[in-house]
Amino acid sequence: MIESLLLKLESHDVVSEDEKSVLRSLITQQKHFSVDEDLVTEGSRPSYSTLLLEGFAARYKVLEDGSRQITSLQVSGDFVDLHAFPLKIMDHGIVALTPCRVALFDHKDINLITEKFPHLTRLLWLQTLIDGAIHREWIVGMGRRSKKTHLSHLICELYVRLQVVGQTSGGSFNFPLTQSELADVMGISIVHLNKSLQMLRQENLFTWASKAVNILDWERLAEYADFNPLYLNLSIEAR
Amino acid sequence: MIESLLLKLESHDVVSEDEKSVLRSLITQQKHFSVDEDLVTEGSRPSYSTLLLEGFAARYKVLEDGSRQITSLQVSGDFVDLHAFPLKIMDHGIVALTPCRVALFDHKDINLITEKFPHLTRLLWLQTLIDGAIHREWIVGMGRRSKKTHLSHLICELYVRLQVVGQTSGGSFNFPLTQSELADVMGISIVHLNKSLQMLRQENLFTWASKAVNILDWERLAEYADFNPLYLNLSIEAR
DNA sequence: CGCAGTGTTGAAGCATATCAACTTGGGTGG
DNA sequence: CCACCCAAGTTGATATGCTTCAACACTGCG
Numbered sequence: 001m002i003e004s005l006l007l008k009l010e011s012h013d014v015v016s017e018d019e020k021s022v023l024r025s026l027i028t029q030q031k032h033f034s035v036d037e038d039l040v041t042e043g044s045r046p047s048y049s050t051l052l053l054e055g056f057a058a059r060y061k062v063l064e065d066g067s068r069q070i071t072s073l074q075v076s077g078d079f080v081d082l083h084a085f086p087l088k089i090m091d092h093g094i095v096a097l098t099p100c101r102v103a104l105f106d107h108k109d110i111n112l113i114t115e116k117f118p119h120l121t122r123l124l125w126l127q128t129l130i131d132g133a134i135h136r137e138w139i140v141g142m143g144r145r146s147k148k149t150h151l152s153h154l155i156c157e158l159y160v161r162l163q164v165v166g167q168t169s170g171g172s173f174n175f176p177l178t179q180s181e182l183a184d185v186m187g188i189s190i191v192h193l194n195k196s197l198q199m200l201r202q203e204n205l206f207t208w209a210s211k212a213v214n215i216l217d218w219e220r221l222a223e224y225a226d227f228n229p230l231y232l233n234l235s236i237e238a239r
Numbered sequence: 240m241i242e243s244l245l246l247k248l249e250s251h252d253v254v255s256e257d258e259k260s261v262l263r264s265l266i267t268q269q270k271h272f273s274v275d276e277d278l279v280t281e282g283s284r285p286s287y288s289t290l291l292l293e294g295f296a297a298r299y300k301v302l303e304d305g306s307r308q309i310t311s312l313q314v315s316g317d318f319v320d321l322h323a324f325p326l327k328i329m330d331h332g333i334v335a336l337t338p339c340r341v342a343l344f345d346h347k348d349i350n351l352i353t354e355k356f357p358h359l360t361r362l363l364w365l366q367t368l369i370d371g372a373i374h375r376e377w378i379v380g381m382g383r384r385s386k387k388t389h390l391s392h393l394i395c396e397l398y399v400r401l402q403v404v405g406q407t408s409g410g411s412f413n414f415p416l417t418q419s420e421l422a423d424v425m426g427i428s429i430v431h432l433n434k435s436l437q438m439l440r441q442e443n444l445f446t447w448a449s450k451a452v453n454i455l456d457w458e459r460l461a462e463y464a465d466f467n468p469l470y471l472n473l474s475i476e477a478r
Numbered sequence: 479c480g481c482a483g484t485g486t487t488g489a490a491g492c493a494t495a496t497c498a499a500c501t502t503g504g505g506t507g508g
Numbered sequence: 509c510c511a512c513c514c515a516a517g518t519t520g521a522t523a524t525g526c527t528t529c530a531a532c533a534c535t536g537c538g
Contacts (some may be wrong), residue, residue: 043469064465068450071254071375083372085367086478090442091372091470100434118353125364126325128371133322133330135374136310142302143426147493177518187382189495194518213295217434230282231330239325281531417484428527433486479538487534494525501518508511 002027002103004077005051006076006164009123011164013239019120026109027051042093048104050080055100056176060184061092070133070185073097073158073177073231077165083128085110098176122239131230142187145226147196150186152225155206155213161230168199170217175208241266241342243316243404244290248362250403253478265348266290272335276393279320279466281332285344289319294339295415299423300331303327311373312336312397312416316404324349337415362458362478372375372470381426384465386435387442389425391464394445409453414447 002023009015028036030050033039039050039057056072071092080094085107105214114121134157141150155175162173177185197208205221207214215221241262248254272278277294278289278361296313309329313319319333324346353360373396376420380389389415394414401412422432434449446453454460 013325051276059375060316061375063379063383067383069379071378083368085474087372088362088478089469089472091467092375108361110502111361114351114357118357121357121360122325122350122353125367128364129322129326131369132367132371132374135371135378136298136300137309138378139426140302140308142378144306161243162441177274179518180465180516184382187378190516191518192494195494198518202317215473222456230328235327235330239326239327419484429485430487430528431526434526437486481538482536484533484534484535487531488526489530492527494523495522496523498538499519501515502514504513506511508509 001053003053004017004053004167007165008077008127011236012126013123013236015120015123019117019123022115022117022120026113027105028107028109029104031102033100033102035096035099036148037096039096039102040084040090040094042050042090044090044155045088046081046084046090046107048106049110050094051103052076052078052080052107056097057094057100057233058097058179058181058185059092059094068184069187070157070181071138072131072186075158075162075173076167079124079127082110082124082129094115097181108145119239122184125209126233130231130233133233136187136210137231146239147186147188147192148200149225150194151193151200152205152221153227155187155215156222156225156227156229158217159213160232160234164234171206171218172212174211175213176211240292241290243292243406244286244318245318246320246404247366250473250475252362252475253364253418254359254362258356258362261352261356265344265352266342267345267348268343270341270343272339272341274335274337276335277332278335278339279323279333280328281329283329285320285323286331287345288324288349289333290318290342290344291315292340292342292446295336296333296339297336297424298331298333298421307417308402308426311370311377311408312424314404315406318366319411321349322361322370336420339383358478365478366473369470372472376470385447386425386427386431387439388464390421390432390435390439391444391460392466394423394454395461395464395466395468396471397455398452398454399471399473403473410445410457413450413453414452415450418443428464 052074054076057080058069058070059072060070062068098192141153162168178191179193184189205224206216291313292316296319297309298311299307299309301307323329380392401407418432419429422429445455
């Protein structure tokens with residue numbers, strides 16, 4: 001059930017049977033969310049952390065004027081609020097972009113992991129560090145990349161992240177965002193996103209139709225997007 | 240010597256004498272860097288982590304076309320590359336914005352902390368999580384805030400972070416960035432930064448001259464910047 | 479004194495937002 | 509099963525934001 005999490009962990013280091021079974025044993029509860037429902041609300045003080053088993057979710061903040069910025073996209077195998085464990089209070093919300101199935105881990109139990117399983121602790125820590133690395137890459141995209149490059153970089157990132165958890169087939173993957181949501185990811189208006197997307201289509205690097213992306217030429221796309229997967233830390237090392 | 244780090248940790252939770260002395264005992268070496276020197280270079284594989292004792296530094300990425308994006312600012316008490324410990328390879332560089340004095344912690348020793356000092360481990364983890372929270376706030380600033388609001392938000396953030404480590408006096412603090420560096424923080428051109436800054440000056444919220452910021456009216460500034468310090472997690476809790 | 483880094487300015491052109499309208503497609507009730 | 513409806517996507521026009529280029533002013537320092 002938590003296979004996608006294990007796949008993710010195993011893309012960074014060897015995970016022992018003991019560690020796997022602790023993780024399996026700690027799931028207290030499963031839950032479903034429908035589209036636009038909040039998995040976690042801003043300002044709340046969760047006593048558990050949420051592992052996304054299935055579906056797409058987004059971290060976001062809403063400003064006074066009602067505009068929204070999405071600060072990260074979460075896919076199967078992502079701990080959407082592991083950071084709530086030491087952080088205590090959520091400074092942002094997490095919303096389901098598709099129907100979502102999640103597993104809950106009690107903070108008391110995660111605390112127990114830090115007490116008894118240092119290596120597993122480091123692996124969980126690593127996940128939150130990779131979240132940070134992705135944030136940095138997004139900052140670079142927003143600040144210094146053209147919209148076309150930023151957008152194709154996002155496609156590359158999602159492709160690689162989904163590949164790790166076995167959610168790609170060939171060059172294609174499910175990408176259920178609306179253009180409005182993507183605009184909130186990139187911090188631009190829907191109209192402008194739409195126009196950038198159309199210009200990008202002329203490059204014939206990928207297609208995006210009926211909620212699925214199909215990458216036509218990975219080499220050229222990665223080159224075009226200036227994409228270097230180093231920041232995702234996909235190498236198996238002793239951590 | 241590592242007092243600023245301790246001040247920072249103690250702004251989140253109680254730190255025991257044992258924990259303090261472990262930290263003190265693990266400093267293997269001190270080092271100095273001059274302006275524009277890299278504390279850590281992109282692509283390197285450091286075997287130690289760097290604690291900034293004195294000075295200002297910045298994480299950055301440089302793109303093919305030579306443009307630079309600063310993804311975070313680091314001040315006294317910040318572990319500038321604690322994440323290199325599980326992350327292994329640096330996906331970005333860290334440059335000294337002023338002369339810097341740093342202390343080095345061997346990764347083997349940090350590993351030892353995770354094995355023997357779970358509570359201290361959680362506190363260190365927390366520091367990297369706050370880095371992530373700051374990244375998210377910057378993403379919001381870049382994507383959805385006006386330049387004037389983004390800029391004043393940064394001033395608020397720096398003020399609060401420096402206050403924690405005792406680097407403010409009254410409403411003022413040292414802020415040694417050039418406009419060019421600030422432009423790289425915000426992802427805009429120098430010219431535009433300069434003009435936003437001038438418009439902001441007319442609001443009389445703060446002054447910035449000879450490398451020092453002086454906040455004239457904190458309440459109004461925080462209101463104007465839509466600044467909510469929640470994301471910095473400055474409350475003492477059992478973590 | 480002169481030089482180099484930093485800050486400031488104005489003009490011109492490109493990027494992006496906003497507004498308003500229209501099209502398309504999937505889903506639902508009559 | 510069709511008609512309708514609503515959400516999503518697309519389009520063009522206009523206004524504002526932001527970049528670029530080029531010039532000049534200021535300051536600290538050799």
